[in-house]
Amino acid sequence: MATIQPIAGELEPHPDVALVDRVRGGDVSAYDELVRKYDRQIFRIAQHITQNREDAEDVMQDAFLKAYEKLDQFQGNSKFYTWLVRIAVNESLMRLRKRRTGRMVSIDEDVETEEGSVPRDLADWAPDPEQNYNQAELAEILRKTIQGLPQGFRIVFVLRDVEGLSTEETAETLGLSIPAVKSRLLRARLQLRERLSRYFRRNKVGEK
Amino acid sequence: MTCSQFLALLDDLIDDSVTPELRAGLQQHLRGCEHCEVILNTTRKTIEIYRSHEIYDLPAGLRERLHAAIMARCKKGC
Secondary structure, three states: OOOOOOOOOOOOOOHHHHHHHHHHOOOHHHHHHHHHHHHHHHHHHHHHHHOOHHHHHHHHHHHHHHHHHOHHHOOOOOOHHHHHHHHHHHHHHHHHHHHOOOOOOOOOOOOOOOOOOOOOOOOOEOOOHHHHOOHHHHHHHHHHHHHOOOHHHHHHHHHHHHOOOOHHHHHHHHOOOHHHHHHHHHHHHHHHHHHHHHHHEHHHOOOO | OOHHHHHHOHHHHHOOOOOHHHHHHHHHHHHHOHHHHHHHHHHHHHHHHHHHOOOOOOOHHHHHHHHHHHHHHHHOOO
16 A cells, blocks of 8 residues: 655654754763764875865864754754855865965866867767776876866865765855856866776777 | 857756756757767766765775764764
8 A cells, every 4th residue: 555655854854853953952962973974085085185184183073063062053054064065175275275375275276277168079988987997996096186276176076976965055154155156066066077087988998 | 059158058058057047058068069069978077986986085994083083072062
């Protein structure tokens, strides 16, 4: 017999709400659950921004500690995860500023470039092109390629396409307008596509 | 529809946020434009590859160490 399912997500409170309430009530083990749930994502975001493993380790610790300290300020009108990501992005940018003393570091860095906004490489890719490389080679190609993107494009691509935030959540997290997020996302996707084409185009099969 | 117009709507098509009328127009362009078809398919593949491959993994040992450090400080009230 068919049963009526509630519409997923929208009407039910997010499971994090209960965990956050438990932490606020003094249950530290609930925070343990939140850390385990999101540590990989936070570490990944920190690595993408700082491009340094030690910095990413520090950012991950600092972000979770800061979120714990500031939990009373968490309003609950955004998701806990989005709020946590915003803290991690800010911590990552602060860490970069420390490394590059005297240089401004912001998510607006280098976004004026027109590079890659008009596709030039129009060759089709091999079917399942990633299978022409082993795991380590592929990870290196993907790392090198995304590291070459301007910071302001890279963060938008990572939050939106890798971590699965919505356009609105990405805009809120980064303090950007929705049109700015959309414009950066399109250019990030096109630049990555263009750069990956070197490795994945059909006539390059077998060449590494 | 020109290739530039198609490109301006590429993200909306990939993210499935186009009206049925617009989708029909985009699909009509695709039927006659091999280049835009390649751009659409390879851009989709780009996103899929980045989404499905872990390029910055967090090894179990490091994860446990960081986790223990965070929780120890939380228990002390940070």
